[in-house]
Amino acid sequence: DSGVTQTPKHLITATGQRVTLRCSPRSGDLSVYWYQQSLDQGLQFLIQYYNGEERAKGNILERFSAQQFPDLHSELNLSSLELGDSALYFCASSLTGAGRGAEAFFGQGTRLTVV
Amino acid sequence: GQNIDQPTEMTATEGAIVQINCTYQTSGFNGLFWYQQHAGEAPTFLSYNVLDGLEEKGRFSSFLSRSKGYSYLLLKELQMKDSASYLCASDQTGTASKLTFGTGTRLQVTL
Numbered sequence: 518d519s520g521v522t523q524t525p526k527h528l529i530t531a532t533g534q535r536v537t538l539r540c541s542p543r544s545g546d547l548s549v550y551w552y553q554q555s556l557d558q559g560l561q562f563l564i565q566y567y568n569g570e571e572r573a574k575g576n577i578l579e580r581f582s583a584q585q586f587p588d589l590h591s592e593l594n595l596s597s598l599e600l601g602d603s604a605l606y607f608c609a610s611s612l613t614g615a616g617r618g619a620e621a622f623f624g625q626g627t628r629l630t631v632v
Numbered sequence: 633g634q635n636i637d638q639p640t641e642m643t644a645t646e647g648a649i650v651q652i653n654c655t656y657q658t659s660g661f662n663g664l665f666w667y668q669q670h671a672g673e674a675p676t677f678l679s680y681n682v683l684d685g686l687e688e689k690g691r692f693s694s695f696l697s698r699s700k701g702y703s704y705l706l707l708k709e710l711q712m713k714d715s716a717s718y719l720c721a722s723d724q725t726g727t728a729s730k731l732t733f734g735t736g737t738r739l740q741v742t743l
Binding site: 552626 | 680721734
């Protein structure tokens with residue numbers, strides 16, 4: 518158990534809908550990362566937050582947004598869903614935002630299926 | 633920009649040694665991570681190299697050459713449970729760290 522909690526574990530929804538994925542980081546970790554992993558693909562970095570502020574942005578679609586709340590949990594919002602958005606979405610957390618302390622611990626992921 | 637390359641698949645025999653290579657081109661490179669990911673599961677941390685050289689941790693060792701933009705993960709005394717994907721990821725300097733991952737190397741350990 519990495520200490521990172523993601524909910525829900527599975528989500529099935531229709532095209533055009535909107536969903537919210539939730540992540541609780543490890544206790545004490547200030548940085549949260551979101552990754553997308555499609556079938557047989559590598560981890561694609563979406564966005565990073567550090568202590569409530571956006572720190573880095575990857576290939577995140579405009580239909581996707583995220584935020585980190587004062588209690589450090591984070592939510593990833595996916596809207597106008599398309600079939601191609603079906604993937605595993607991982608959240609990871611780390612103590613700091615860079616360097617050795619940036620060893621990231623991953624949650625078990627949310628498997629999103631868009632039908 | 634950042635670019636990370638790894639072989640897509642490798643096969644090795646139980647009890648053998650396998651080396652998984654990773655080349656990277658990362659601006660503001662700070663260090664390199666290796667993660668293990670079993671199918672459908674979360675990646676788990678294996679190693680982190682900042683300085684050139686070999687770091688050994690049990691059956692797993694990781695090597696880094698900053699000048700060559702090259703790293704490898706060495707797995708000894710392979711076990712069936714080592715069948716997994718191995719992801720290398722670069723870490724950048726600065727206040728943000730976004731751990732850019734390669735697509736991973738799928739290792740199949742056979743009898």
